[in-house]
Amino acid sequence: MEPIIGITCGHEWTDGRDRYFAPTAVIRAVAAAGGVPLLIPNAFERQKLVAALDAVDGLVLPGGVDVDPQLYGEEPALGMGDFDPDWDGVDVAAAGLALQRDLPVLGICRGMQALNVAAGGTLYQDIPTQVPAALKHQQKGPRWAASHGVALAADSRLAGALGATHLRVNSYHHQAVKDVAPGFRAVAEAPDGVIEAIEGAAHRYALGVQWHPELMLEREPLFAALFSDFVAAVRSAKSK
Numbered sequence: 301m302e303p304i305i306g307i308t309c310g311h312e313w314t315d316g317r318d319r320y321f322a323p324t325a326v327i328r329a330v331a332a333a334g335g336v337p338l339l340i341p342n343a344f345e346r347q348k349l350v351a352a353l354d355a356v357d358g359l360v361l362p363g364g365v366d367v368d369p370q371l372y373g374e375e376p377a378l379g380m381g382d383f384d385p386d387w388d389g390v391d392v393a394a395a396g397l398a399l400q401r402d403l404p405v406l407g408i409c410r411g412m413q414a415l416n417v418a419a420g421g422t423l424y425q426d427i428p429t430q431v432p433a434a435l436k437h438q439q440k441g442p443r444w445a446a447s448h449g450v451a452l453a454a455d456s457r458l459a460g461a462l463g464a465t466h467l468r469v470n471s472y473h474h475q476a477v478k479d480v481a482p483g484f485r486a487v488a489e490a491p492d493g494v495i496e497a498i499e500g501a502a503h504r505y506a507l508g509v510q511w512h513p514e515l516m517l518e519r520e521p522l523f524a525a526l527f528s529d530f531v532a533a534v535r536s537a538k539s540k
């Protein structure tokens with residue numbers, strides 16, 4: 301049986317719309333890696349989120365808007381962008397539950413930030429105003445195009461999955477992990493020191509990447525390996 305992979309839904313409320321959604325590229329990447337994508341919106345009751353997680357074998361947290369700084373004990377800085385309690389209410393909460401029950405979890409961009417916050421870490425609310433001598437992490441260019449380098453920890457699951465310790469990645473974020481959550485470590489860094497990936501040490505699989513591998517994999521097949529490795533971890537957790 302193919303493993304069921306929950307994907308938390310984003311929420312939009314602008315221009316008269318009020319709806320949940322998930323990025324097509326993430327859904328396709330999960331399906332191509334052998335998972336069955338199942339979207340999880342905010343159902344506004346913790347018990348319903350618990351029941352949704354009971355129904356899946358692994359969890360993916362896609363990218364999106366900023367995490368509410370209140371969730372890591374800060375007031376909003378001037379450079380902070382859009383936030384949405386209905387969005388945090390599903391993926392920060394789901395990340396916390398996944399870690400609690402050791403459900404394999406992959407966070408992408410905002411999803412990595414949500415994972416870090418759920419585990420007790422903090423974020424830079426705005427790289428350009430808070431990180432001195434930072435590179436440009438909000439690239440202007442095609443979504444699939446790599447724009448900056450990253451160095452990976454050689455002993456990380458991520459480096460093992462990708463078979464590389466240096467990569468070039470796309471970059472669509474103005475926030476970043478500041479204090480890595482207890483029990484996690486940084487496993488990839490940009491040349492300016494911005495953390496580009498984190499891994500949980502005590503979990504079967506808890507990994508976040510700051511870039512968007514799902515947008516690169518058609519042109520850079522290497523990044524499909526990240527999703528294959530995640531689905532392999534889900535299969536292995538499911539069989540135990």
Ligand code: MN
Binds near residue numbers: 448496
């Ligand atoms: Mn970046």
